[in-house]
Amino acid sequence: MARYNAKDVEAKWRAVWDQRRVFRAPDAQSAGGKPKYYALEMFPYPSGKLHVGHVRNYAMGDVIARFKRARGFNVLHPMGWDAFGLAAENAAMERGDHPRAWTEANIAIMRAQLKLLGVSIDWSREFATCDPSYYGRQQALFLELYRRGLAYRKDGLVNWDPVDQTVLANEQVENGLGWRSGAPVERRRLTQWFLRITDYADDLIEGLKTLERWPEKVRVMQENWIGRSSGLRLTFAVATPDAPAEGIEVYTTRPDTLYGASFVAVAPDHPLADALAARDAAAAAFVAECRRGGTSEAAIEAAEKKGYCTGLEVKHPFDPSWRLPVWIANFILMDYGTGAIFGCPAHDQRDLDFARKYGLPVKPVVLPPDADPATFAVDDEAYVGPGRAFNSAFLDGLGVGAAKAAAIARAEHDGIGTGVTVYRLRDWGVSRQRYWGCPIPVVHCAACDIQPVPLDQLPVVLPDDVTFDQPGNPLARHPTWKHTTCPRCGGPAERETDTLDTFVDSSWYFLRFTNPHADQPIDRTAADYWMPVDQYIGGVEHAVLHLLYARFVTRALADDGVVDAREPFAGLFTQGMVTHETYRRQSGEWLFPEDVEVAQEGEARRARLLESGEPVVIGEAEKMSKSKRNVISPEEIAEAYGVDAARLFVMSDSPPERNVQWTTGGIKGAWRLVNRIWEQFDSQPPAPSSGDVGAPDPRAVELARASHRLIKALTEAIEDFRFNSGIARVYAFVSTLEHVPAAGASPALIAARAEALSPLARLIGPFMPHLAEECWARIGGAGLVAEAAWPAFDAGLAAEEMQVLGVQVNGKRRAEIRLPAGAEGQAAEELALADADVRRHLEGLTVRKVIVVPGRIVNIVASAAT
């Protein structure tokens, strides 16, 4: 028989799907009575080409989409492009391509690759975020947020790359260096646009509790990122005359330790530090030194606490006669709390390190349980555990919690402080001094200040004629683009030349997919029908940024009445990557896998260069990346084995949340299964003439049972995201089929095979969709597998007919008994006790107890007769 020709067969079925538009999701209005299911993979950044690592991501989403379609859902499974971003501008600078041309070329390549994979996408909904029809509507949403005060401009400290002359996002700073320029990043104070995500801090934490189908890990990461804490904000009055401030406001979570205070310290970026620097050269020098370190070298300098004693003094809030020195300290962060603290060295490790270095007092005020107040002292380790307040006036004797409450009550009573909740989360800085992004739709007028661009003038379109021959923002130096008129007074005005962070683009694209052709940014009817996304799939690297921003924007839009859903993603799955061994020359140069030959030599695996035989060093399996050259292209695999085999392999070899290592043996194994399945369908004879079933055949019954067990197991495996276990069942079933060959089979057996092949074709559809169609057509299935209903199983048939029970004597397995399913425990007990092996192990022992767990096990407890 002819070998299965994957390449031609796959192309044929893709054309059929395309032509019959089987993956079009219905409009909300014409959805009918079916339940909806929205399956979405994080849309890709069009950076170049897909490698097989991407295949896994989209194949998993496709399994879900195809499965749910077969289960009777209206399925929305769209695709688009996260198309704005730095890489396009970098390509423009390096190679002279226009960012738009570079991006569109990449999209064309990657779209073709995705289509090659046979992913069941509704391509009629495709868009790219760099389309004016998308970002223009994003501008409208931005103006709505601006109208509601959720978008605002403020002075902020930002990461400034002095070489590229632009702000960088935190994620674009690595070890203190700009990721592209390699220059040390500075902190600069600039006026930037922010989105008020902190307004939603509590709401975002509370919402996490409802996300039961999110990984615990991601929920914890978001909660930590938001970082809610409660404590006391209070003001220390300045006692020094002619100081640049009357009071210093600090935040503390440990107001119970106020009597252990030995200093007050402010951040180098604190306004008081600025004011002191203006009149004190030494202070100025210290502040400058801290600022040079930047945000990120913090890690390196973490051990080294540095301070500058300002000479100012403040009064202790509960004892005006007690004076504390004021320091500027490098470990205080301006953007957390109030940018100022009081130091209690005995009960905070950082304060203790600082106090030891500068010889400040260390006075314990929390007594650990069972410690002696006369002798308890803090040496090198601050005491942060529970205990009772002492050396603390009115707080003495109180536990930590009660003392905190009492200190807050006293501060509030005295009018010097307030109990507050503080968040680590900061407002989202969205300004980028970049060309390839969504223009912020406002104009700056000398007379009218900031004016939103009127809605009927949207989109504010990026100009195409820009230059990249010098660093900085091409929009700002464009000769005409920014010059416009003020929409309010009609006078000359300038457009905002900053563009929006690309994370804004990805914060609502899933809403736009519900009706990408609507005039309004979001078609409420469509969004309310499809939202929330039932299953979102992507890498864990977006656990905080994208997934938090999208939750925030969805909430903000829900509060605006644009959509019902407050949570965008009801279910989240973070899938593992595809890894591959790395190969390098002795000299260290990375090598492509296709240039290397790997052979097993006894225990060891050795590699050499195909061309020259030069020995090659085999490295660890790592995430596929261009730089390490350990990439496998989907086209090559499709050519050699077919995309079904590739899809099968990346899902069969590891649990979906874990990484999977791409190996030649693995893809070959998957390819073997494809061929074995095809062989089973191809060798199936035509159905016997009706009614002519012939004599019953026990193997026919066994096959039917195996088939129904497979349906049950695979259905459950897909629902639980255990694709690898499900596929293992398919392997086992195919092996069963192979042991009841069609050649020379009885009519009853041929009929049973036909009965089993029909569901099998549909069961493999989510994983190997092309093969499924070819098999379905071979046995004369009606229509397409892509449109066929998922097979149902008969619970009676799926259940085992005979139970095989292990028999233990004193917890050790000694024998096995077979008895009909549903047999009484008594029967199992009798059978077990009669077993020859069991009797041998019971020699000289008295049976004390027999435990029978029906369908599971028999355990005989026996001991020596006494």
Place this chain on the structure above:
RNA sequence: GCGGGUGUGGCGAAAUCGGUAGACGCAACGGACUUAAAAUCCGUUGGGGGGCGACCCCCGUGUCGGUUCAAGUCCGACCACCCGCACCA
């Protein structure tokens, strides 16, 4: 430092509710087919020991302890590795 996770054969893994550990795949080895190779098919494959043999025995899920008739699974302590955050007052 804080938080989360993982640890089972040569390798990827399975065991879904505390009930026969290692399903399924890869690799390896032996055999069939072949002039030969590839492909395909059959068999073996956790470690150790015994038996001509059907088989039988001991050990075994990172370590140590506990609960239980029974522990990969539950509890306690620890070790190793991975990921995230990291001077957050």
